[in-house]
Amino acid sequence: PEGGDKSWGEAWGLSEPGVGTPWRLERPPEEELPTVQSRRWARALRALTTVLLFSLILGSSLVLWAYIPGCRPRPCETLVCWNLLERYLASENRNVAPCTDFFSFACGNNNRTRNSFQELAEENKNRLRRILEAPSSWHLAPGKEKAFQFYNSCMDTGAIEAAGAGPLRQVIEELGGWPVSGNWTPLDFNQTLSLLMSQYGHFPFFRAYLRPLPIPPHTPVIQIDQPEFDVPLKQKQEMKIYAQIVREYLTYLNQLGTLLGGDPSQVQQHASMSISITSQLLQFLRPQEQRRAQGKLFQVVTIGQLQEMAPVIDWLSCLQAIFTPMSLNPSHFIAVHDLEYLKNMSRLIEKELSKHREFLQSHMILGLVGTLSPALDSKFQEARRSLSQKLGELTGGPPVPTQPRWMTCMEEMEAFFEPTLAALFVQEVFSPSTQSAAMELFTAIKDALIARLQSLPWMDEETQREAQDRITKLQVNMGAPEWALKPDPATQEYDDMQLGPSFLQSFLSGIRSSRARIIRSFLQPFPSHRWHVSPWRVNAYYSISDHVVVFPAGLLQPPFFHPGYPRAVNYGAAGSIMAHELLHIFYQLLLPGGCPACDSHALQEALQCLERHYAGFPLPSGISFNGSYSFLEDAADTGGLAIALQAYNKRLLRYRGETTLPNQDLSPQQLFFRSYAQVMCKDPNFQDPQDTHSPAILRTHGPVSNSPAFARHFHCPPGAPMNPSIRCQLW
Known part of the structure; x- marks a missing residue:
């Protein structure tokens, strides 16, 4: 204590200096000597207690000091984390308060509008390009070299122009x-x-x-x-x-x-x-x-x-x-x-x-x-591009960029040589360890959803059991189809593919070959599920007919997922996507009459609450919101984030050693939400009329503002846009 003139009891306010204890009793003179002796023993005992207490505090401090490095998040200094940090810094606007406008905080860099999904799709095409432009790096099965020959023929614009x-x-x-x-x-x-x-x-x-x-x-x-x-x-x-x-x-x-x-x-x-x-x-x-x-x-x-x-x-x-x-x-x-x-x-x-x-x-x-x-040659292609550009201007569509030749060739390759490209892409970017890490994340998300179903106020016990049973029986396809993960080296995919003498003839042969391959695949015994997307695509989906959820390898890439990322990133980005797709299993329950045994009043209240919640956020001029059109996706967004967070919190309770991004003042929990917002980064001023999702701003603000944890970890004051007084519990 300051001044050094207080005893331990005085320091903690247990007695007042200079004032006798109110309950002190007067003693007869014959008892004075024993009392003094008793006081000496008391002082000795107090001194011993002080030493023991100090030793205990010191020992505890040393123990805690030993454990702090394992509990306090340490920065991830690997190359993939530095690359992720660069992405985040390039998209965010730290001049915006996260509690006021979290979308602009994460995605509002005025110098560049970043669309996370579009950028990832382009990066996957670049990966395919690097594969095709280095054929000597691959051991090709018989017939698969035609894919590289076709690509080279497509890139030979001199020969195409000469043919006219x-x-x-x-x-x-x-x-x-x-x-x-x-x-x-x-x-x-x-x-x-x-x-x-x-x-x-x-x-x-x-x-x-x-x-x-x-x-x-x-x-x-x-x-x-x-x-x-x-x-x-x-x-x-x-x-x-x-x-x-x-x-x-x-x-x-x-x-x-x-x-x-x-x-x-x-x-x-x-x-x-x-x-x-x-x-x-x-x-x-x-x-x-x-x-x-x-x-x-x-x-x-x-x-x-x-x-x-x-x-x-x-x-x-x-x-x-x-x-x-x-x-x-x-x-x-x-x-x-x-x-x-x-x-x-x-x-x-x-x-x-x-x-x-x-x-x-x-x-x-x-x-x-x-x-x-x-x-065809550049004159025909330019006529086509000019038409697309002008029609887009008339109908309010996005501008049509002039794409490089390699990307045009890549688009044709996707249709004609998918088996070869799929096998090479998976070999390049989706190792067994990456697949294992993705499956581990999916299992954690699935378990969190099963646990969450038990606490839904609008779902009756029988429906809860049926819902849990559907989750248990769900199949998951992760990364790529079985034929891409384990290709048969003896398969002759392109026997009917004839290259040349002109690129147009090769193109037409590709049309015939790919159609024949599709027909042959359908004539074979029907597999458990036929993928609707190529492995390099970024579209996850749930197939109602096969009761299977699909996450292609192209989606499970940076900045959404990497085994070396802080777990907060993987749970916030890829984990929320996985939970979103899982919730589509139960979309029927949210439709009128879709769950007769459920508490329809509680369910409708939750749905109306969510629609009001989304409708309360301002939108850029020219962007509209129709809650009745997007409510299924809004429900999946909001529930997906909550389920991913529940899975991440459970993970924190079981394991130590969390990491975060270097040179950032974000805690793991803040990084979780920051990573979720990165998934939603998109031009806020563009709206696709065919898109059933809400605008990008609402896809960020709706779910995070509905999460009490977000307000707590970002220290949002009551009444801030991201910390409203009323929240909705649907999932």
């Missing part, structure tokens, strides 16, 4: 020629259509593909769907915008005709008729929402029945050409997504065949040129 439009004119001649060129030998319409679809990958009037049905037993079936149109015309579109789009598309078609050597006046007429055919086909389309409301997302019919309803197409011969070596007959069942469209399409083609057969041929040829433009 010659290879394309040869393809057109194989289809009977083009009326505008004057060299036209009309083939049977169905013969031309079969060649277009089976040999050249162009589907001008409808799409046909092989895919499992979306309902049990999920058997593979031929599906007939609407075509994909180059021009974004809509049934309900402002006339001024409609006219501008038509003008731009007409300019593009005229350019194609000129590049093919057509007479400008004839090209103009045929291009106008092609737009007229496209416009009429677009009028026949019915939006998916309308078909869903009518309970007609698809109808199962036989090929013979479809022949009667849309007779102008020779369905059996066309489908047989596309899906060789399948054996088809009129009794074969197929799934049709919009039967009314096919009926109207058949009538339109029949009318055009009787009056303007040459215009129908031009329509198919011009569409084919657009499909093949990636394999």
Whole structure:
């Protein structure tokens, strides 16, 4: 104590100096000597107690000092952590208070807008590029060297420019020629259509593909769907915008005709008729929402029945050409997504065949040129890029960047050589130790969800047991399909792939080879799950039909995941993504009537609370929020973050030795939330109308502000935007 004149008792306020103890008793004179002796013993005892207490404190301090390095987070000084720190510093804005605007704190660097998912996708393409540009580094199985040869051929722009439009004119001649060129030998319409679809990958009037049905037993079936149109015309579109789009598309078609050597006046007429055919086909389309409301997302019919309803197409011969070596007959069942469209399409083609057969041929040829433009010379590619740019400006879409040649070639490689690229990509970036670490994280997230299900106030006990059972029976595919993780070196993937003499011919051979490979895979015994994404993609998903959740290797990469990262990073980023996908297993419970045995009042209160919670945050000008449209994703975001945090907290209780990023004043818990926000970094001023997620700002602010732990660890004052007085408990 200061001054050194207080006893231990005085120092702790147990007595007052200079004042006798109030309960002190007067003693007779004969007891004075023993009292003095007793006091001496008391002083000795007090001194001994002081020494013992000091020794105990000193010993405890030494013990604590020995354990502090294991408890206090130490900086991660590895290269991967320094690289992660560089990413964080490049995106964050420390001038913004995290309790006020956590999205801007993490993602608000004014010098550069970073989209974490897009950047990761581009980095994965760069990894593939490095693989393809160093073929000598790999031991290739027989046949797989064709992938490298194709890439080199695609990159040989000198040879492609020298060939010009010659290879394309040869393809057109194989289809009977083009009326505008004057060299036209009309083939049977169905013969031309079969060649277009089976040999050249162009589907001008409808799409046909092989895919499992979306309902049990999920058997593979031929599906007939609407075509994909180059021009974004809509049934309900402002006339001024409609006219501008038509003008731009007409300019593009005229350019194609000129590049093919057509007479400008004839090209103009045929291009106008092609737009007229496209416009009429677009009028026949019915939006998916309308078909869903009518309970007609698809109808199962036989090929013979479809022949009667849309007779102008020779369905059996066309489908047989596309899906060789399948054996088809009129009794074969197929799934049709919009039967009314096919009926109207058949009538339109029949009318055009009787009056303007040459215009129908031009329509198919011009569409084919657009499909093949990636394999043509720079004049065709520039015409295509210019069209995309101008249509994007008219429809409010994002700008179309001029991408380097290697990226164009990579996109074609993805379609034609996926087996080879998948095996090489996994070998490069997803080692067994990385897969093991990812599975360990997923197990922790899954266990946290199972534990959390037991405390949900709106879920009854029976539903809780069923939900836990569904989680227990869930399958997980991590990294890549089995065939990529353990490729068969004896497999000859590309026997039917013929390279040259021009790159266009190699491109067309790739179209045929990849389709045949897909068909062969569907004809084999049905596996437990067919991946919907390539291993280098960044899209995780839950498959309802197979009850499997998929996390591709391309997603489990920096900055979302790395075995050498601080665990707070992996749990906050990859862990929250995993929990988000797991919650999609139960999306049906959140829909009206989806959980009859649950407390519907408590559930609706939680859902309405969450919608009000999200709607309370300000958004940039021009960005809208529709809670009824995004509520399933909002629920998965908010619950995913809470489950990942619960799993991380459990991990902290069991293990010591946490690390954090160097030169940062972030605790592990703060780093957890910081890493979650990094996942959501995206241009706040852009909104994709087709995206069912909330805007990026809400995907950050909604979940973190609903977490009391965030406010506690960032010391947010009550009433701050990230520390509201009311929070919602859905998951």
